Amino acid sequence: MKYKNPSLSVQERVNDLLPRMTLEEKIAQCIQIYIPPDHPGEIVDRIQAVGLGSRILGAVSLAGNVSQRTAGIEDLNEIQRIAMNEFRLGIPVIHGLDVIHGLRVIFPIPLGLAATFDPDAIQKTYNIAAEECFRLGIHWSFAPMLDIAHDPRWGRIVEGFGEDPYLGAKMAVAAIKGFQGELDENGYQSQDHILACAKHYIGYGSAEGGRDYNTAEITDHTLRNIYLPPFRAAVQAGVGSVMSAFEDLNGEPASGSRYLLTDLLKEELGFNGFVISDWASVAELIHHRVAANEREAAQIAFDAGVDMEMVTECYAHHLADLVMEGIISMERLDDAVRRILTQKFQLGLFDHPYADVQKSLEIRDLSAYHIAAREVTARSMVLLKNNGILPLPGDVRRIALIGPFVNQRRALLGTWVNDVLADEPQTLEEALRASCPDVEILTAPNGLMDEMIMIAAEADIVLLALGESNARNGEYNSIASLNLPAGQEELAQAVAGMGKPLAVLVFAGRPVTLTRILPHADALLYAWHPGSMGAAAAVDILLGKVNPAGKLPVTFPRGEGQIPVHYNHKSTGRDHPRYLDMPVEPLFPFGFGLSYTRFEITDLVVEPVEIPAGASVNVSVTVTNTGECKGEEVVQCYLQDCVSRRTRPERELKGFQRIALQPGESRRVEFTLGPDEMSYYGAGGSWVLEPGAFKVWIGNDCKASLEGSFLLK
Numbered sequence: 001m002k003y004k005n006p007s008l009s010v011q012e013r014v015n016d017l018l019p020r021m022t023l024e025e026k027i028a029q030c031i032q033i034y035i036p037p038d039h040p041g042e043i044v045d046r047i048q049a050v051g052l053g054s055r056i057l058g059a060v061s062l063a064g065n066v067s068q069r070t071a072g073i074e075d076l077n078e079i080q081r082i083a084m085n086e087f088r089l090g091i092p093v094i095h096g097l098d099v100i101h102g103l104r105v106i107f108p109i110p111l112g113l114a115a116t117f118d119p120d121a122i123q124k125t126y127n128i129a130a131e132e133c134f135r136l137g138i139h140w141s142f143a144p145m146l147d148i149a150h151d152p153r154w155g156r157i158v159e160g161f162g163e164d165p166y167l168g169a170k171m172a173v174a175a176i177k178g179f180q181g182e183l184d185e186n187g188y189q190s191q192d193h194i195l196a197c198a199k200h201y202i203g204y205g206s207a208e209g210g211r212d213y214n215t216a217e218i219t220d221h222t223l224r225n226i227y228l229p230p231f232r233a234a235v236q237a238g239v240g241s242v243m244s245a246f247e248d249l250n251g252e253p254a255s256g257s258r259y260l261l262t263d264l265l266k267e268e269l270g271f272n273g274f275v276i277s278d279w280a281s282v283a284e285l286i287h288h289r290v291a292a293n294e295r296e297a298a299q300i301a302f303d304a305g306v307d308m309e310m311v312t313e314c315y316a317h318h319l320a321d322l323v324m325e326g327i328i329s330m331e332r333l334d335d336a337v338r339r340i341l342t343q344k345f346q347l348g349l350f351d352h353p354y355a356d357v358q359k360s361l362e363i364r365d366l367s368a369y370h371i372a373a374r375e376v377t378a379r380s381m382v383l384l385k386n387n388g389i390l391p392l393p394g395d396v397r398r399i400a401l402i403g404p405f406v407n408q409r410r411a412l413l414g415t416w417v418n419d420v421l422a423d424e425p426q427t428l429e430e431a432l433r434a435s436c437p438d439v440e441i442l443t444a445p446n447g448l449m450d451e452m453i454m455i456a457a458e459a460d461i462v463l464l465a466l467g468e469s470n471a472r473n474g475e476y477n478s479i480a481s482l483n484l485p486a487g488q489e490e491l492a493q494a495v496a497g498m499g500k501p502l503a504v505l506v507f508a509g510r511p512v513t514l515t516r517i518l519p520h521a522d523a524l525l526y527a528w529h530p531g532s533m534g535a536a537a538a539v540d541i542l543l544g545k546v547n548p549a550g551k552l553p554v555t556f557p558r559g560e561g562q563i564p565v566h567y568n569h570k571s572t573g574r575d576h577p578r579y580l581d582m583p584v585e586p587l588f589p590f591g592f593g594l595s596y597t598r599f600e601i602t603d604l605v606v607e608p609v610e611i612p613a614g615a616s617v618n619v620s621v622t623v624t625n626t627g628e629c630k631g632e633e634v635v636q637c638y639l640q641d642c643v644s645r646r647t648r649p650e651r652e653l654k655g656f657q658r659i660a661l662q663p664g665e666s667r668r669v670e671f672t673l674g675p676d677e678m679s680y681y682g683a684g685g686s687w688v689l690e691p692g693a694f695k696v697w698i699g700n701d702c703k704a705s706l707e708g709s710f711l712l713k
């Protein structure tokens with residue numbers, strides 16, 4: 001049987017296997033089931049009844065914030081043994097799990113990872129996650145999430161890479177490469193890699209009112225220019241699977257839209273992996289009231305292009321009849337199965353179906369991963385204010401360490417983490433004591449606010465750790481007010497009243513409003529939900545062992561009234577639209593973040609200043625570290641198409657580089673802007689490059705003022 005021969009190419013093996021399969025065997029590949037790990041018997045019955053394409057691990061939908069035991073390596077191998085040996089063709093099962101920002105070693109939430117503006121670091125992060133998964137028998141992660149979001153009330157903003165399509169696309173590619181690695185000449189992934197899943201396709205991040213699962217209305221122009229680029233980049237990077245979203249978009253549920261899934265994704269973008277529904281999103285076509293029953297839901301979703309159904313059983317119960325009655329063509333079924341089998345072969349599942357118990361033990365020692373996590377976590381933190389009190393001076397003798405986040409563990413990990421890890425992270429207090437054994441650290445013995453204020457009065461400097469719980473972020477966890485939870489603003493104000501230098505740390509899964517905290521703080525470090533090594537990384541920054549260089553991947557509004565909020569708004573017919581009771585400018589712009597040193601960006605040169613269509617320009621600047629310590633700067637390049645046939649953003653990020661400079665050191669930093677950067681989806685959704693003038697700015701946030709221009713002839 002040729003399909004069993006690993007020396008043949010993936011395509012040859014799929015071509016050999018597909019015609020051998022019965023209708024039932026084909027349909028089994030299109031089914032992903034969920035069985036709680038404590039019911040192993042049930043899954044065996046299930047496989048024996050319908051066969052099995054895939055199994056989702058984890059506990060329940062909304063798995064982001066619950067205690068769960070995922071299946072162990074022996075259970076997974078046993079399922080695989082049944083699939084391989086007790087079924088005629090021996091087709092392996094693909095096991096999927098939401099590994100969103102790490103498995104055992106938890107990295108910052110994806111929004112924090114985006115703040116690194118460092119695709120290499122992101123690739124390494126997802127590579128570590130892949131290695132951990134692979135060794136434990138998990139073949140597929142439902143990540144990265146590529147939803148652009150302009151509304152921080154939406155709880156799932158935590159899971160994405162922010163508001164910008166260009167940054168989102170770079171991060172998407174890095175995460176996918178980290179998970180999937182490269183294919184060899186026969187189309188196989190190397191060991192220690194897994195399958196990635198670009199989700200939630202598409203527009204899920206623009207849920208009305210920021211309420212999860214809600215309706216979205218996005219014009220085709222905005223859909224293609226703002227929401228599509230990360231998915232387009234993911235497809236170009238070879239992502240093996242895409243998850244269809246829950247929401248109703250422009251009058252069609254995304255999981256039942258032929259336009260989105262087949263015309264745009266598979267045909268226009270050329271996606272050749274497979275589409276999995278979101279959890280129950282096929283059956284939810286009934287709740288959207290576009291299908292009357294499960295049979296119609298199966299028909300609509302399968303026809304639209306959903307190749308595998310997650311958890312619900314519309315396909316299991318109805319696909320066979322739909323195919324036999326000619327309502328769904330065998331050609332469409334073959335296409336779905338071909339896509340799924342291709343990924344299974346590519347992953348090497350037919351050749352190495354079992355997780356290696358010995359190898360899984362090798363990763364018990366996670367110290368190398370912890371070192372990597374500490375580094376990337378420090379890279380993700382954003383210094384939003386500093387009157388010079390950070391880094392903490394070497395002669396500080398008494399630090400008051402107060403606030404609701406001093407002794408948190410679980411909350412530091414953020415959402416989408418298996419709660420069994422809850423006790424593992426160091427607390428901020430433990431990390432600070434470990435790094436400053438000679439400093440007196442005062443804490444509130446009973447965690448009472450009045451104690452905190454009294455302690456603040458006795459210290460040389462106050463570290464106030466604020467934040468929101470992991471349970472306030474993630475799926476179905478939207479909020480209406482972006483303020484920190486009750487009492488924290490008052491605490492900041494009262495502590496500041498004691499007159500001591502005050503550094504505030506904020507641990508959060510979204511931009512919270514800092515408007516009433518900022519005036520009281522001498523310094524403010526935004527630490528996100530930073531993961532397993534979060535406390536240690538924050539202390540590295542407080543002590544100046546690491547110079548912060550993270551930048552905001554989302555705009556921080558002054559208040560909810562500014563939502564939807566994003567830097568890349570369009571030009572309007574009149575002056576910039578305003579509010580009468582609040583400035584239009586946000587509190588912190590996209591791309592913003594301070595350092596312990598200073599950088600100057602000068603001498604912008606554009607070369608050449610006139611180009612023919614299809615050519616590129618180089619834009620360069622000199623970046624100088626004019627401060628006293630070494631540091632890193634994220635140099636950002638923004639572009640404006642001065643006159644275009646369709647309205648375009650005032651400026652758009654089109655390049656960034658995170659560079660390290662010693663004090664006094666200068667470097668020329670160059671960006672190449674080519675047709676890809678200058679083009680956009682124009683009339684009729686076609687990709688156009690229009691002649692005319694372009695403006696370019698380089699700086700260290702989206703307000704960059706150093707300007708140049710060029711002409712595209």
Ligand code: BGC
Pocket residue numbers: 058060061062063098142199278279475
């Ligand atoms: C979420 C997805 C997730 C899936 C599987 C759904 O509720 O929307 O992001 O991958 O569950 O857990």
